[in-house]
Structures are given as C-alpha cells and as structure tokens.
Amino acid sequence: MNHEDFLEDKAHSREELKFIINPQAKNGSCLKVWKKVEQMLKEENIPFSAARTEYQGHARELAKIYAEQAGGQRLYLVAVGGDGTVHEVMNGAVSHRNVTVGFIPGGSGNDFSRGFGIPKDPAESLKAILKGISHSSVKADIGMIRHIDGKKTYFINNMGAGFDALISRKVNSSKMKGILNQLSLGKFVYALFLVKELFTYKCSDLEIVIDGKKLHFDSAWFITISNQPFYGGGMMISPDANPFDGILNVTVVHNISRIKILFVFASVFKGRHIAFKEVTVLQGQNVSIRSSHPIPAHADGEALGSTQISASVCPEAIHVIIGNGKDGC
Secondary structure: OHHHHHHHHHHHOEEEEEEEEOOOHHHHOOHHHHHHHHHHHHHHOOEEEEOOOOOHHHHHHHHHHHHHHHHOOOEEEEEEHHHHHEEEEEHHHHOOOEEEEEEOOOOOOOOOHHHOOOEEEEEEEEHHHHHHOOOOOOEEEEEEOOOOOEEEEEOEEEEEEEHHHEEEEEEEEHHHHHHHHOOOOOOOOHHHHHHHHOOOOOOOOEEEEEEEEEEEEEEEEEEEEEOOEEOOOEEEEEOOOOOOOOOOEEEEEOOOOOOOOHHHHHHHOOOOHOOOOOOEEEEEEEEHHHHEOOOEEEEOEEEEOOOOEEEEEEEEEEEEEEOOOOOOH
C-alpha cells in the first residue's frame, strides 16, 4: 500500500493512526527511531497524531483513552518502543475490538517484532504498518493471566515464573542495561545477570495444571508460557509456539545442575535447549502454576509479582499488523 492509497482510504473513513512513543526505551535512543518515522510521515503528508509516555503504565492508559474516544471507529495504535511498550498498549486496547495494534521496534529486546515478522529498520516497519492497514492486519491470540486477587493481565509474547523472571526484573532495574544499550550490546545484559544470579538462586517445586491434568516438577528453575517463540532479547524459548493456533506452549526447566543450565541458555538462541532431558515441553489452553515458595513472575518481561497464578489463551483476541505474515512467526 503506497501513501496515496493510504490517504485515499483515510479520506473516505474516520479511521485514525496514532503513535504511542516510549522516550525511555533503549536508554532514550528510541527517540531517534521516532524522529525518523515522524519525518517520513510528514514528508509523505500522512495524517497522524502522537503522544509520548511519561511513566510506567502510561502507554496502557493512553491506549485505553484513545480506544474509547474512537467511539467504535477503526483505530490504529502504533507502539514505538520495546516489548514493554507494546505490552502496555495491548493491555489498554484488548477490550476494544475496533483497535488494531502496530509496532515500530525501538527497544533493546524487541521480541514482539521477531515473533511477528516486523522489520528492524524504522522506515521498513512504517511501510509494513501502512501496508498492513489494508492488507496485513490479522487476529492474533493473546494470553490472559488471572491473579489470586481477581486482577487480569494480558500478554502477547509470553509470561513466566522463576529464574528467568528474576533475571528480567534485575535487568530492567539495572544501570548496566543502559550502558550496554549505548554500546549496542544490550542483549548481553541478560547473560551477565544470568551468571551473577546463577549460584544463589533457590529453585522451587512446581505444581502445574494444564487443561485439568496435574503435573509436579521438583527443583524447577523456571516455567515459561509462550504465545510466540521469542523472549529475553532473541532467545527462542518455545520454537513451536504460534500466536495463531489457539494454544499456549509451556517450557519447564527442572532438576538440572547450575553448571548444566548454562548450556541450556547457550543453546536457547537456536531453540536447541528442548533436547535436554531436564527441559519439559507441554502445551494447552489453560495453565495454572503453584510453587513451594513465592517466586517472581513476569508478563512480556514486565514484573508481575509472585506465583500462584493461572493463564488461559484468548484465541484471535486482538488485531495486529504483522510483517512477513503468519509463516514468519
């Protein structure tokens, strides 16, 4: 879709194109991404509006407000930032079927863009969005987390509990992440904290119920529930996960030595970790997790609190604009 087609479509509808930018993503370098996108939009005379987030959770609030203001008319919300930004936008928009979510990668992880085939280059991702407005918008599955207090959180990439959630929490609060991002070495911060926390982390016993079937895992390091393959900045934690199949994929790492788990993480970028006997791969539509002691949990890399939670798949729950199509996921 070229910009002339886009403008013609806009002239005959009340559809809106809004951008929600996280200026803090990738230690502030996301603003450079946005400036390139903004310049292209202005050069092509494409109507749009934009807002920058000012605090954690702001993108969710903005997405909800914009969705309600649209009054049922088709609204295109484009997150410019990292996985946390698209996570917030999706959570704000999920209950509004008139919203289609797009993404321009501007963070350090960008696992959403990997899983949904979105180009890394800002210009190419914008082209994909403009094309997707009429050609490549699809309905994707998401996961819904139920907390013991009745609260709900949605995830589009994955959620998990245990060692990986601890690493994610440490990374997101670390000054080292900003330093490595400036050096274009952001993805290595996960490896640094992995080694740092490896010898002090206390494993837990897990009780997992998947579609009514109860399973027990002794000395579990972590559990990840995936909607698409990638997490942690390019790790292929669940190679077979597909956000269009109505299924959640579950990965449990358990009963493994501290040294051997290093080999698991070394192989996860190619998805080869699933060959280890200590890695159990499952799938289902409803998953509940209980642990022998409280362990940290995350959704799309954002801290959730502790365990005793459950997750369910919500098939075709949100409209998203993808890059290379379903086969690229």
